[in-house]
Amino acid sequence: MGKVVITYGTFDLPHVGHIRLLKRLKALGDYLIVGVSTDAFNAQKGKVSIYPFEERREIIASIGLVDKVIAEEHWAQKITDIQRYNVDILAMGDDWAGKFDDLSSDVEIVYLPRTEGISTTDIKTVISRVNEDKLLALECAIDQVSRLAKKLR
Ligand code: C2G
Numbered sequence: 502m503g504k505v506v507i508t509y510g511t512f513d514l515p516h517v518g519h520i521r522l523l524k525r526l527k528a529l530g531d532y533l534i535v536g537v538s539t540d541a542f543n544a545q546k547g548k549v550s551i552y553p554f555e556e557r558r559e560i561i562a563s564i565g566l567v568d569k570v571i572a573e574e575h576w577a578q579k580i581t582d583i584q585r586y587n588v589d590i591l592a593m594g595d596d597w598a599g600k601f602d603d604l605s606s607d608v609e610i611v612y613l614p615r616t617e618g619i620s621t622t623d624i625k626t627v628i629s630r631v632n633e634d635k636l637l638a639l640e641c642a643i644d645q646v647s648r649l650a651k652k653l654r
Contacts, residue, residue: 503531506590507582509573511538512557513550514624518594518616520564525613526592527566534586535561536573545575551625583608 506529512519527533538546539554550557554572562570571582579591579601591601592611601610 504589505532505587506530506592507534507588508592509536511543511548511550512561513552514621515560516619518619521616522594523566529590529592532568533566534569535567536571537561538573542574
């Protein structure tokens with residue numbers, strides 16, 4: 502099986518930041534395991550994803566770079582996953598830098614630079630703005646039509 506790499510995340514609305522991370526993670530070893538956060542664990546992280554766990558799992562599992570997908574159900578499972586899957590490297594984006602150093606006696610810890618300029622939160626914001634713009638345009642059109650209708654009476 503060669504060198505085993507593991508990472509964890511929500512991976513909601515997968516984007517190029519996630520893909521670039523997975524590419525770099527796969528380049529660190531031979532077998533890449535991704536722990537996808539369940540909806541219940543997301544709630545513990547204070548996150549609500551657009552895509553439910555099963556869809557996020559299916560999307561990540563369909564990416565050729567990924568060899569295995571497991572459910573991430575709680576913070577403390579990392580050490581058991583590391584032992585169960587004989588993990589050599591635990592790697593995350595560097596927004597998590599230092600957060601998992603307590604596991605450094607059991608596994609090599611790697612933090613990789615995030616892809617700047619994109620995040621699931623940004624995508625959600627853009628989508629909500631588009632909706633707001635459309636609603637404003639619709640309200641304006643309705644207002645114009647109702648004013649025109651009054652003139653024609
Ligand atoms: N990421 C990245 N570049 C981005 C966005 C995300 O490299 N522009 C990385 C993050 O650093 C993380 C991974 O992609 O390593 C997944 O990001 P999220 O889905 O936001 O996962 P997160 O909520 O950080 O959950 O136990 C660890 C947690 O489950 C991580």
